[in-house]
Amino acid sequence: MKMYKSAILFADRKGEELAPLNEQYSPALLPIAGKSPLEFWFEYLCEQKVEEVFIFVGAHSTAIKAQFPSGEHWGFKLSYLLSKGEELPQSLVERNASQLPSDYLAARADVVPQPRNDGSLSNCFSCDDDQEMSVSTLQSLAWGEMKNGPQTPQLLLNLQEYADITAQVLASKLWCCTPRGLMLDDHKWTATPEFSAERIEAVDDAIYVGRESIVDRSVSIKGCVSIEANCFVDRGANLNNAIILPGSYIGQNVSVDNSIVAGSLLIDLKHGLAQQISDPALLSPIDMNAALTRTENSERFAAAMLMLLSAWFVLPLALLGRRKGSPTLSRRTHRSNRGSRNYAIELELLSFNTRWTGINRWPQLVHVIDGDLKLFGTPIEAVDQAPEQDLALAQGVLTPADLHPNYAFDDIEMQLWGLELANTKRSFLANTLKGISAMTLPKLGRKKTALES
Structure with missing residues (x-):
């Protein structure tokens, strides 16, 4: 099997399918159990011993560069190239041909890796000197063709699929996507010492608690629940099949059922509704520059x-x-x-x-x-x-x-x-x-x- 030293990733989706979260997140940066689709791809390329990665980014380029300024952590050189947004991969490669290698791995990094049983990924392709084959491969990576073609999993086509992918990652059904932190029990992950093994045992279903997050002991947790970094879930809250995105406060006795919370934004997945909550005692964003203060x-x-x-x-x-x-x-x-x-x-x-x-x-x-x-x-x-x-x-x-x-x-x-x-x-x-x-x-x-x- 040929080893490739370079990779080209396309992360220029506009994310309209994920509205209203696309106003805050690039699809490539959507939090999934402490990581993101782009970070999952970086980890895979690191395992493949790739030495240089080129990423095409669009409207969310500033946020992506800020989160991943270099590839040093994964052992490769990271270079950014600009796209107008959802451009044809073939056009992007041709326009930047002088900067790109001739042999490389290619993938969309604004979708989640799709693993095969043999240890490879079904949505990661090799491109080499065979020009005709490379053109065909790049064409298959065009976002318009992927979303309108045969339906495959992990494409982040809508918010419900985002919730389903989070559940699959927590259940270890995607070997290429490991949550951040430690697995204290089956399907139970934590990246903060605030949520101990003793508390994990009291939870029956899959759960993830991110870095610097605080979850009061009286909180009820049912179904698949992902609490991302820097969150505060207050006394008496009820979480059932919920995703709490980074920097969110959940107030006392607030129930979040089959929903996504992003600061003061509540997205009801069951009914397909999104609403801004004006009362900060119920839901509110947390100042990410200030540490949470907890009364012990x-x-x-x-x-x-x-x-x-x-x-x-x-x-x-x-x-x-x-x-x-x-x-x-x-x-x-x-x-x-x-x-x-x-x-x-x-x-x-x-x-x-x-x-x-x-x-x-x-x-x-x-x-x-x-x-x-x-x-x-x-x-x-x-x-x-x-x-x-x-x-x-x-x-x-x-x-x-x-x-x-x-x-x-x-x-x-x-x-x-x-x-x-x-x-x-x-x-x-x-x-x-x-x-x-x-x-x-x-x-x-x-x-x-x-x-x-």
Whole structure:
């Protein structure tokens, strides 16, 4: 069998068959269990020891180049060539003949590889010095001919086929398409330590959980469910045969059934309907530049114990010390850590009305238990408040100013110290110790500044 050192891929589909997802994704970049059709092709070409790959890209060229700037990871040189979109492969090759090799493998990279039992792919072709054969091969790769010709699987002809392909990949029915991450059980994959083997065992059907995604323990998962990277599925949500695309928030008690979610876009596969959800408490995009802030179970437990142990004296003080003309308990609209600054999720912040700040904040421990706030973090922000820096939301009941009231924090210091206190990469105990050390570190910094001046 002849070994080819070069390959030419065509990834210039407009993706109109996949509307409305084509507005956000090239067909070649559609997320499938943490990867994409183009990445599956790269992995196959790597196994074939290809040394140079040329890709024809169209309207989504910027996104494709940004995601795959080079082929170094797969051990080949990667070069991009432009197409007007769904041009005839033969025309593209003839127009760029001076840059292309004469012997190469050819395939459409905006469809999923179609495996044969013998280890080859039915939609990957060889082209060589036989000009007549090469012309015929390239003609068969024209998108217009492929979509209107004999129906073959894995072409991504519609959104339902996209969902079916995702299920096949999770079920390991396509040997050339392996999900990103680890297989913890049959048809169960995870790319994040947040979703442990213990939790995988509680799921009966196929599942994928992507990098940096958070799935609350109370979430119900049935059927084939793919949760891509940087998603947050909140308490009480129900997922049944669902695809959650990267950077999507699923709100509390929201049901997603036979649907695709892309930020605030809900696509109902059963009825063929797509709708933008305007309420960010239900569905919303997550700021991909900001890390998700999760309230750990240890924090929730600590907040519950604090409320339980202190209620006997806090509640009488709240009643006796209530300011005249004010209700005992007030509610104000603020941001929840479940959202982001660009896509805020509102929180009805509870507080007592007394002359004691500590007593006033006591009801806010409820928000820690609910997961809307951290125990330690940055100051709580109003929905319309413009931050000094575009940092992650990590608001806490206790802030750096509470831990060291005599230090004059500026706004940026307050944000950075608060983020350090809320650091989700450390345990709650480590953050508590960090909070204690924060009571002395600013003071030392203040003294040093005074000496230097």
